[in-house]
Amino acid sequence: HFLGASMMTLMFGWSFAVIAMGMLVLFFTFNGNGGWDTLALNAFLLGCIPTTVTWLLLRVSQHWLPHNFFIYIFLNAFFAAVLGVILMGSVSYWILWVSEAYTSAELSGSFLPLFIMLAFPEGTINGIAITMMVVYKPEWVATFYDKLYLYDK
Numbered sequence: 150h151f152l153g154a155s156m157m158t159l160m161f162g163w164s165f166a167v168i169a170m171g172m173l174v175l176f177f178t179f180n181g182n183g184g185w186d187t188l189a190l191n192a193f194l195l196g197c198i199p200t201t202v203t204w205l206l207l208r209v210s211q212h213w214l215p216h217n218f219f220i221y222i223f224l225n226a227f228f229a230a231v232l233g234v235i236l237m238g239s240v241s242y243w244i245l246w247v248s249e250a251y252t253s254a255e256l257s258g259s260f261l262p263l264f265i266m267l268a269f270p271e272g273t274i275n276g277i278a279i280t281m282m283v284v285y286k287p288e289w290v291a292t293f294y295d296k297l298y299l300y301d302k
Contacts, residue, residue, distance in 0.1 A: 154199035155230040155275050159292050160282070163204040170196030194241055199233030206232070207292055216297045222283070225292070227276035231268045238264025 153173065157166035174192045177183055183191055206229040214220050242261055245251050251260070282289050 154196060155203045155226070155233055155271075156278060158200045158203040158229075159207070159225060159279055160290050162291055163200055166200040166203075167196055170200060190244070194237055194244075198237045198240060199230070202233040202236055203229040211297075218283075218298045221293060221298050222276055222280050226279035227272040229272075230275035231272035234264055234268040234271050238267075 154166060154170050157169050160166075161169070171192045174183070174188065174195055178185060178188050178191070203225065207225045210220055210224045214224070238261065241264075242256050245260070246253055246256055279290065283293050287293055287295060
């Protein structure tokens, strides 16, 4: 699920999140929820794209923006999840259009609006979950550093 990708990236780092998302895609494919012929593509779309977006936004925010709790939550938890879903939907749209599996009209009418509608709730739930973990169990979120975001402010 998209939510797991952003959350796992913030909790465990990029490499573990990609491995975990790959294992989840493998599990769902094994259970018959996906085709074996599209396993690698699904792992790329559902795992690599959202985790990479989250990781890149985390690195950009740590390097270029002030170290602030609100910036960490809003940019890295909320906005990264939203952007990850939209980018994953856009890449999926492009792949389905280029492969001529669907026409552009079919994709624009039913496929693309789904990802736009999923993006905001995904970011909201991810932002709430990461906020709760950072407030009550900050040691669970490996990318959150108390000294960096809370102390000396």
